[in-house]
Amino acid sequence: MKGITKWRTYGILGVLLLLLFLVPQVVSNIYYLHIINLGGIYTLITIGLNLLSGYTGQVSMGQAGYFAVGTYVSSLLMMNLKFPFWAALLVAVVAAAICGLIIGIPAMKLSGPYLVLATVGFGEIVRLVLLNWTPVTKGAAGLTGIPLPEFMGMRISSEKDFFYLIFIVLLLGTYVAQRLAKSKIGRTFTAIREDELAAEAMGVPVNLYKISAFVISAVYAGVAGALFGSFAGVASPDNFTFDESVAFLSMSVIGGNRSIVGAVIGAFVLTFLSEALRVFQALRLVIYGGILIFTVIYMPKGLYGLVEQGQNWFSRQFLAGKKDYSS
């Protein structure tokens, strides 16, 4: 049973990889590739957010803050100190993690609307600092001419190059998140969400885990930020508004915030949706809002709920009740 599962997992992974590498060959339209790449970057943020809000139950409406820290730190290091991309990315992630730690400490005492507001506050503080700390951040004009990443002598410059870069990182990120989620750590996060007190009484150092969740989500947003800086080539505080944080949270909830796959679905569907709705012109945001409301009412588990139902249906049809016991 175990062995079969393992091989099946590898098989699925292999097929996925193959499909991914075929994508830029099939989708030659740069516009679509651009949207797919953007979706990939947003997915990273949403995965982190799901670990934080979906698994651990700490709702954050300030992810744009970590995202901004990732972008600015890595871009500034590359621009001013000529750091290579990977080194800049690493430092940016550490910086974002420190921010996660800083906001995680007051957050461990908070819940519900109070926690939400604290995270909103964090996001706004970051944005205002970027806006006003002109000597370093160039203020509202933002950063221009952010260098392209270089990787073993290869220069990542076209949308296609970025596709591979982003999707290798995304694949890694998804894998690690999936491991975390399915491991003791994810289990402990879930236990804290379900009953903090009971978890503490069973020996779980709840505060440590709550702060860790903040740090992990910040790391994901930091990686996404570093990728974004090079991908967009420019960055300004306008990229990291409260509305962006709201969009990330929407992706997380619409996709299904209690699974990693949900994050992937949510980020891509909403990224595509907001582009697709362009046909409706002035009414498109009205429709977008309507879809959000409709989904949270009638699909409380998000789109992933549908996937689950499909899986159940599939296993009922073909596996005749056999269940996979290894989690």
Added chain:
Amino acid sequence: MTEVTNILEVRGVSKRFGGLQALDDITIGVKPQTVHGIIGPNGAGKTTLFNVITGLIQPDQGGLYLEGRRIDSLKPYQLVPRGVARTFQNIRLFKEMSVIENVLIGQHVHTPTPIFSIMINGKKSRYWEEVALQEAMDALRFVGLETKADEQVKNLSYGQQRLVEFARALAAKPKLILLDEPAAGMNPTEKANLLRLVSLLQEKGYTIVLIEHDMKLVMNICETISVLDHGKKIAEGRPEHIRKHPDVISAYLGKGDLVHAGS
């Protein structure tokens, strides 16, 4: 006569909530490898006492000692590695998780968390996950729920949920298990099973403290019973002694005409 050192000592513990004296100078000693019952009417302070023992509530006065060492400044999660685990009166399971996952949380402190190995699904992570799974399954097997391992706990019956909580506490490998109304909501067969499990544990060397309303059960399995009423300990002793104690009868059956002194 050799004095057995108590595994748990509650010395003169008091706790006040606003205007309510929830615990009033309680002193209780629990001998190792015994089943110790705590009874009393609703609102007598039994659960508060459990909360104080497990570190969820800080006492206003008094001290708590586990195997002679003072524990009353410790946080709940620090008590588990020292061998204290509990269940809750109104079942506090992790509802959106499966049975085995619930029990695995009980096992939390006994396996390391190799974070980097987890991230890459390394050998170490898989090894410890396997160990944890085996131990959790042992605990589930002990309570007879191994076939329900992958059920969602919310789909289990009330009695089964109590057993899951019991297994979760066992998975923490405690020396001292505190059970808060373990039989509430169980049918007679389930109760009999619980009774059997508790005596089995006692034989294995565990110490059990339980709060229970089912007198038959309490009288059957406890060596010592402490009776609380309005935050005070009004009696303590062997079951047959408690059964005849006039204060106990009046407090418990609420014979209004027997208003005793001191209340």
Added chain:
Amino acid sequence: MLVVEGIKASYGHTEVLHGVSFTAEEGKITTLIGANGAGKTTTLNCIAGVIKPQEGRILWKGQDITTLKPSQIVRMGISLIPEGRHVFPQMTVAENLEMGAYTRKDKEGVRRDLEWVLELFPVLKTRYKQLAGTMSGGEQQMLAVGRSLMANPELMLMDEPSMGLAPIIVQEVFKVIHQIKEMGKTILLVEQNATMALNHAHHAYVIELGKIVLSGSGRELLQNPEVEKAYLGL
């Protein structure tokens, strides 16, 4: 007369009432005793309309009230005094009593009942302008009873009125229950304090795990060794 016929109810997937049937006669005290988790509170919530039973029906004076909303049930003269009192802590005693009469339109009657309730509970009169949350448990229990009386109910459902109260106060509470019965109200009392409840009840039912297992007059059950055994494990 209140007739409960084979009601079944669940929380989520767990059924807690497996077909409970009993009756409560008008102008009498009927009691439902049983251990924690036996389904006493659920039964009362079903009668008050807060929980909808999946099966069975509830009749009050011959009328089917099973599917009515709580507010309609209050208007039919049924009032539940909940376990844990549930008074409005940030409202004064006066306001709490006023909320009790929320469904009533007869101002004159409300005024009369208010006078009468304050007479019945002198302590409420002295605390009239005090916030309910600042009162002791016993006083809050009195308030909960008084508030319920303000609805001018014919049937009063009481959920563990003695819980967490000192014995002397418990006695007080039962005295009041008796007085209320004397006014011609029907009382359905749920209690863990078995002896006390049985002493005062005309008719009693023992509920165990969502089923009625014993019934009889209060005196009968009081002398029934089964009951004592269930409670003291003798």
Added chain:
Amino acid sequence: MQYFLNGLPIGAIYALVALSYSLIYAASGVLNWSQGDMVMLGAYLGFTLFQLLNLGFTPALFISMAFVACVGVLVQYFILRPLRERKAPPINVVIATLGVAIITRNIALVIWGPDAQIFSSPVSAKPITLGALSITPQDILIVTVGIGLMLVLQYFLKKTREGKALRAVAQDRYGAILMGIDTQRSDGVAFAASAALGAAAGILVAPIFFVTFNMGAGIGLKGFVAAVIGGLGYIPGAIAGGFFLGIVEAIAGGKISSGYRDAITFALLILVLWLKPSGLFLRKTRQKV
């Protein structure tokens, strides 16, 4: 002292918005992110009635309050009621109200266009000078009407049947159900009252701020901050929080740094939450309504 005076009118506005948050939160535990857009809607309706249809200020105020109250009821009935019935997690409720905000904002954009609209004040904006201090009759109007509305709300909550029922539901939902109070109805009342307060804030703020379709986001967030500083769900706290925030902003903007003003506000907020998670003005015993 001048900073203090300057903070008063904006503080009154914040207090009204904070009240509208607290009212809904207390009554039904919902954090309504569309509150700011009710403010915007009120301002636009006030503009339409007062400026375009030449109704008097008072009728414009009341008609738009009534209209926005209806919108509030609709939002409650069609969006929050189903969410409650399905026991949706709070995060879903947050997204739903954010959705309402997006919709309201963009419908306003379609109806009233992107231009800022002017709403000429019914009273003069010429300052009255008292020694070194100056205040405009307009500011006095805002503060007076604002405080007046707070008093009306207080009267409603303390003296009327509906208001008392609302408080009862807020303090003990189960207890209230047993009293025969229709909680569905009281939820509706809470949304209506809170939307009406928002609308009033919108009309009051319009003569000094202009009316734009996206004015709701900023003012809504500030109102929320004020509500939390005061202790979410606690009515006197919301009022105190509003004035407190208005004055802090005036001082932070003037004395420290105007660019960082909001950053200072939020940093202060996080500090308050850290030290006193239930708000600055909430007493130890849980106070509601």
Added chain:
Amino acid sequence: MFRYHKKIAVILMLALLLGSMLGTVGCGQKSVQKVLKIGVVGPESGGGAQLGQGQRKAIQMAVDEINANKGAGEWKLEVFFEDDEGNPTKSASATNKLLQQSQANVIIGAIHSSATLADMVVTSRAGIPQITAGSTGASITEQNNKWIFRTAVNDEFQANALVKYAKEVLGIKKMATFTAADDYGQSGAKLLAAAAQKYGVELVATPTYNNGDKDFKPQLLTIKEKGAQGIFMWGLYTEAALIAKQAQQLDVKAQLFGASGMAALKLIELGGDAVQGLILTQTFLPDSTDEKVKEFVQKYKSKYNENPIPHAAQAYDTVYIIAEAVKKANSNKPDALRDALTKTAGLKLVTGEPKFNEKGDDIGKRLLITTIKGDKFELVKAVMTNE
């Protein structure tokens, strides 16, 4: 009921996604006639919606006129609009869409400088000329990007003209800047400070505000305390009107100055008597006696029943510049278009006689120093930017 709703939702979403993608793939491939496709990016919702929608209206009008009058020779102009909500990320996506789906040959936009900069990454990678009619941020033409042109006003010149006028005509010795904390305001602040130094005016205070702020009293009080005789604002008209009003309320006596960003009749409407006498530079006066301007304003008014904002005039001119370029180049190839654009000359348009310098800035703009009197701007002095 539940399942039913779900199904509908899923079908709806899929339909939306597929429909819109397929719909856009199909169109815009064949070009039998000589067609120049213009893509326009701008904020039609979100914070700068008034600018984006004004730009859209003017461009649509210009395109209709040119097509009707054969203003671009045998070339027919086709225009596509995308909304960027003022968000750089969305702006870049929108530009990508215009280039890929609509096959635009030239891009007009965006208005927010941050968005324009993000779009420039896309256009320069693709090698497509981009003309911004709204972004004034200094960094835009400092990128060594040969694909970018700007028909918005040159801020440096405005700052110099204003300070010079203040010093020489009004005799102001102490001044304060009061600028928006966005790229527009920040570059304005920098340029004003430089101009103050150049003309020997003491700069006593430099407060800023965030866009969307409503309360400017604290900053105004600071300025008042420092005794500035002139307040130089650099921002949009909504905030400027509020500042003027609040300055009046606080009895601040200093002369107010402003730049073209706030030059709209709406400023007078919103500011009322508080903005009377405010001096500001602009490129466009709706009631100017200039024939070109008169004609434009009249056409705009009759079409949209409102006064054009200066952004609209710039956007309108931009289309004419493009039409001229395509006529001259007789090609919609990017390189040819770009070359033709750099050689723009001899056009007499609403806001001046456009001519691009090597950075891509339009140095042929007419700059007007105006003052507000009653409900109108009055011309005080006109200067050419290339003087």
